[in-house]
Amino acid sequence: MEYNPFLKNSKEVLVETAQYREALFRLSYLEKTKGFGLLTGGPGRGKTTALRGWAASLNPSLYKVVYSCLSTLTVTDFYRSLTEALGGQPSFRKPDNFRSIQEEIKRLSLEKKKTPVIIIDEANYVSNGILNDLKLLFNFEMDSKDRAVILLCGLGQLNNTLRLSVHEPLRQRLVMNFHMEGMTKEEGREYIRTKLHGAGCSHTVFEDAAVEAILNASDGTPRMVNRLCSQSLLCAEAKRRDLVDADAAMQAINDCELG
Missing domain, CATH: 3.40.50.300 (P-loop containing nucleotide triphosphate hydrolases)
Incomplete structure (x- = not known):
């Protein structure tokens, strides 16, 4: 990106x-x-x-x-x-x-x-x-x-x-x-894909399970999707992973709830 x-x-x-x-x-x-x-x-x-x-x-x-x-x-x-x-x-x-x-x-x-x-x-x-x-x-x-x-x-x-x-x-x-109202699940997936594409990213960054966890936690709210995706990237980077998996997403969700 x-x-x-x-x-x-x-x-x-x-x-x-x-x-x-x-x-x-x-x-x-x-x-x-x-x-x-x-x-x-x-x-x-x-x-x-x-x-x-x-x-x-x-x-x-x-x-x-x-x-x-x-x-x-x-x-x-x-x-x-x-x-x-x-x-x-x-x-x-x-x-x-x-x-x-x-x-x-x-x-x-x-x-x-x-x-x-x-x-x-x-x-x-x-x-x-x-x-x-x-x-x-x-x-x-x-x-x-x-x-x-x-x-x-x-x-x-x-x-x-x-x-x-x-x-x-x-x-x-x-x-x-x-x-x-909030985004639907499909709109949420397209939202994340479009954001990544706009930043010049053409390869997979988030595993499907991670996207699902983020969308469930965000309740279709764009600001929360942004926050959880950004935090997930940080968590994955800290663990030196090439993909954001469900574990990184759940850690991000927990971090944001505590914040």
Whole structure:
């Protein structure tokens, strides 16, 4: 291998699973319709990978992407951060920032002919105060126009939060809602093969029994597959083995569980 394709900081080898393709399809629909969207999934299921792929596909002359993962901000700090990200001058007063955000969105949409795409990642940690304000913040012309794409992305409990009666007005405004599941066993095998091939590896590295053990332990979660494969390679190398066998995979699984 030219490098370890399972490490986070190595060159990314994109594997398009069925869930990844479906997420891109849903996001493309949101891109065209505008309004509020919701993308959820368990930890490591590929939400951020899908977001990166989708955001990279947007024409910068037609869309302005604003990404935020600072989901534990106070309401005031959220307003200030969003105002600045949209190109406005943040103020210390919430009403001033409210007006600035709406003015910047109108300016981008009507004058620049650009659609603002606002991605709020880790949104399961967003306070109720911010969620309550979102429907007001993006209300244009008596709620008759959608001037921006607003995507909330987070863990599955975000769906539970939005089912609360206090958030019913926001939930009713969702035009896209998709929950990402894990990979199937066959997708997991193809995922490992594609990663290895992308790193220039053409020979067998993992024995079938090792792959089976890794997929069982990972529950179809890409991040866990990466972690277990990388740890398995280390275990096999430490034992000076040319192949990752079931013993090396089980040792890696135990190591990761302890970690």
